[in-house]
Amino acid sequence: MTLQKLRIGLVCPYGWDTPGGVQNHVRDLAEYLIEKGHYVSVLAPVIDEEAIPDYVTSAGKPISIPYNGAVARVLFGPIAFARVRQWITNGKFDLLHLHEPAIPSISLLACWAAEGPLVGTFHAAAKRQKAIFAIGPILEPVIEKLTARIAVSEAARSTLTEHLETDAVVVPNGIYADRYRDGEVRDGWSGNTLGFIGRFEEPRKGLSVLLDALPIISRFAPDVRVLVAGPGDSKEVQDQIDPQLLHRFEFLGRISEKEKADFLSSVALYIAPNTGGESFGIILAEALAGGAAVVASDIPAFQSLLGNGEYGTLFESENPQDLAKVVIELLRDQERRRVLAQRGKAYAQRFDWEVVAEDIFSIYEMALVGSKGVTLSSENRAWNRFLGREGN
Amino acid sequence: MEKYFLIALFVIFALWYLSYSATRLDRLHHRVETSWANLDGLLQRRAAVALEIAKSDLADPASSLLLTAAAHQARDAQMQSRSQAESGLSGALGLLLNDGHLVDGVIEKDLLRELSELTDKIRVAMALHVDAVTRTQMVREKPVFKIFRLAGTAPLPVTYEFEADVL
Numbered sequence A: 001m002t003l004q005k006l007r008i009g010l011v012c013p014y015g016w017d018t019p020g021g022v023q024n025h026v027r028d029l030a031e032y033l034i035e036k037g038h039y040v041s042v043l044a045p046v047i048d049e050e051a052i053p054d055y056v057t058s059a060g061k062p063i064s065i066p067y068n069g070a071v072a073r074v075l076f077g078p079i080a081f082a083r084v085r086q087w088i089t090n091g092k093f094d095l096l097h098l099h100e101p102a103i104p105s106i107s108l109l110a111c112w113a114a115e116g117p118l119v120g121t122f123h124a125a126a127k128r129q130k131a132i133f134a135i136g137p138i139l140e141p142v143i144e145k146l147t148a149r150i151a152v153s154e155a156a157r158s159t160l161t162e163h164l165e166t167d168a169v170v171v172p173n174g175i176y177a178d179r180y181r182d183g184e185v186r187d188g189w190s191g192n193t194l195g196f197i198g199r200f201e202e203p204r205k206g207l208s209v210l211l212d213a214l215p216i217i218s219r220f221a222p223d224v225r226v227l228v229a230g231p232g233d234s235k236e237v238q239d240q241i242d243p244q245l246l247h248r249f250e251f252l253g254r255i256s257e258k259e260k261a262d263f264l265s266s267v268a269l270y271i272a273p274n275t276g277g278e279s280f281g282i283i284l285a286e287a288l289a290g291g292a293a294v295v296a297s298d299i300p301a302f303q304s305l306l307g308n309g310e311y312g313t314l315f316e317s318e319n320p321q322d323l324a325k326v327v328i329e330l331l332r333d334q335e336r337r338r339v340l341a342q343r344g345k346a347y348a349q350r351f352d353w354e355v356v357a358e359d360i361f362s363i364y365e366m367a368l369v370g371s372k373g374v375t376l377s378s379e380n381r382a383w384n385r386f387l388g389r390e391g392n
Numbered sequence B: 001m002e003k004y005f006l007i008a009l010f011v012i013f014a015l016w017y018l019s020y021s022a023t024r025l026d027r028l029h030h031r032v033e034t035s036w037a038n039l040d041g042l043l044q045r046r047a048a049v050a051l052e053i054a055k056s057d058l059a060d061p062a063s064s065l066l067l068t069a070a071a072h073q074a075r076d077a078q079m080q081s082r083s084q085a086e087s088g089l090s091g092a093l094g095l096l097l098n099d100g101h102l103v104d105g106v107i108e109k110d111l112l113r114e115l116s117e118l119t120d121k122i123r124v125a126m127a128l129h130v131d132a133v134t135r136t137q138m139v140r141e142k143p144v145f146k147i148f149r150l151a152g153t154a155p156l157p158v159t160y161e162f163e164a165d166v167l
Helices: A021-035 A078-091 A106-113 A130-143 A154-164 A177-181 A207-222 A234-240 A257-265 A282-289 A300-305 A320-334 A334-352 A352-366 A377-392 B001-055 B063-077 B081-096 B107-140 B143-147
Strands: A007-011 A039-044 A057-059 A065-067 A070-076 A095-099 A117-123 A148-151 A193-197 A227-231 A247-254 A271-272 A293-299 A313-315
Touching: A007 A021, A007 A271, A007 A293, A021 A039, A021 A095, A021 A282, A021 A320, A039 A078, A039 A106, A078 A106, A095 A106, A095 A352, A095 A377, A106 A117, A106 A130, A117 A154, A117 B143, A130 A154, A130 B063, A148 A154, A148 A352, A154 A377, A154 B063, A177 A257, A177 A334, A193 A207, A193 A257, A193 A282, A207 A227, A207 A320, A227 A334, A234 A247, A257 A282, A271 A282, A271 A313, A271 A320, A271 A352, A282 A293, A282 A300, A282 A334, A300 B001, A313 A320, A320 B081, A334 A352, A352 B107, B001 B063, B001 B081, B001 B107, B081 B107, B107 B143
Parallel strands: A007 A039, A007 A095, A039 A057, A095 A117, A117 A148, A193 A227, A193 A271, A227 A247, A271 A293, A293 A313
Antiparallel strands: A065 A070
């Protein structure tokens, strides 16, 4: 990175204190940039204002709306807009980096309110949605203000091309690869074990596909066990499991980063049976960096992340038979597992923040060419004056 | 009375919309210019690095000649023939770098590293510029912009046809 120190404003559209891929990405990027000596301020909706780090500014309490098969905690409205404008004025930023500016939340508001070097990152990959086409004409001129667009995956990029007819540069999500490099093998987690990490209650994470495949797998590999890590109520899931198979399961609850590294080094196979709604698959990048042999469903995001099966084995999504077949083959062939894991680990280094942040930063540099920093949008000022006069 | 009020409101809205659209287009033109300035600068730097490489031990006399010619052509080209000249330079660099001979010497390694960094940047800069140009062309095609001549006298930006795969 260059010596030039910047004032960077990051906008996170989703509630800061709820777990999620975008939030993690913004947090990691902010902390990385701060460590490199830049001034960073993050604007995000926040539920508990007591428990936020220094660099986060609250834009207000988020509102829950259903979006893309999950509940999204977003924020909009006149008060939020006023806070966004105030944040932009006070921040005197060189550059704003807006995450998910096509979602009705504060990133979109910031994009509307600001002028200057704006970089937008698009995370979501979704099928064609009528709703987006309906608001397209309104979104279009706003999204157009972005100096540079980043998509986190090819899937996100094609979503963008389809919905908003604009292209983007692909920069993947980042992971701290060195955190997963030196996991220790734990006896309790090794052997013929299948690992699963994630919010298992959500249907799109696909734990049920693994449950359906397990009877077949256990017939061929009698000592197979399934380790499930992640937040959630395991009671409900346990009720769905055949009592005869229940002893094969172990629910670990939420695990720490260190435990995650050990987990990934220990399990025989890491299984990602997600059925969709995934744009990048950060957990797969982490699993690869942790040295796990990966089996994943063939949804587009995973296909492209795993290089069409080169760095992890793919099975047909939502097909338990195919999953069982792939898992049995790999459990029987330790050498193939070892080779797969080794190749995957080397490949995963390209998702390390050192590489990813460098790419993002060089896009910042391009967006900064010939600019004088971020200001409030001028047409907006005229419009507000007009509204103010009407109000009197 | 109410009718006039509504008409006035409509006129004001229409005026605002026109000014809003004009700002929008102005911003796009600005983006085309800055992204071009950026791309142009990077390409100039690449031509300079190519000349350095031609002078260095990396190149045999024949490829040195080829590279020097291509680099000068890329530097002197007019806007219309620019992309062709740059593609020519990409081709010449590709020929030299892909023949797989080993590189030793600190200066040579430095040159090659600089070239590959520049190439990465050029790829991004090109994507940004092409996006700005297509966007502007698209917007200028819209009826509101045509009827009210919101583009004024600004020339229609030309697409930069760069053969990205050569890089």
